[in-house]
Amino acid sequence: MAEELLLEIVTPERMAFSGDVEEVTIPGTEGEFGVLKGHETLLSSVEIGELSFTVGGKKQYVAVNSGYTEVTANKVTVLVETAESAEMINKERAMRAKERAEEKLSKMAKDELEFELLSIALQRAVTRISVADKS
Structure with missing residues (x-):
């Protein structure tokens, strides 16, 4: 076209x-x-x-x-x-990843080394859930 x-x-x-x-x-x-x-x-x-x-x-x-x-x-x-x-996203797995990241982040100070990595993991999980919901 x-x-x-x-x-x-x-x-x-x-x-x-x-x-x-x-x-x-x-x-x-x-x-x-x-x-x-x-x-x-x-x-x-x-x-x-x-x-x-x-x-x-x-x-x-x-x-x-x-x-x-x-x-x-x-x-x-x-x-x-x-x-x-x-179609490729396992929504339940993404929801579990989101919950794990949120739980760990809630117990962590923002200046800890792992905080940024967990924030990225949370962002990825939220994105995957959102895309899965649009199928």
């Missing part, structure tokens, strides 16, 4: 998605941003969060971990540590 652009979501283990999309929304470290065909060239870092894209008028969601994205006029390449579609 003339109005679409190629999206590739790549992790170290696999090509998580490759196909033409109508639009993409990416969780950038400076804030979420959308991309349509004809977008200016852009390099950005990606934060843990929900990446969404539209194919055939239907929005699809992917939980992504940190990484980078390159945008050109007709292609978006997203290189991230992990990428999980709603």
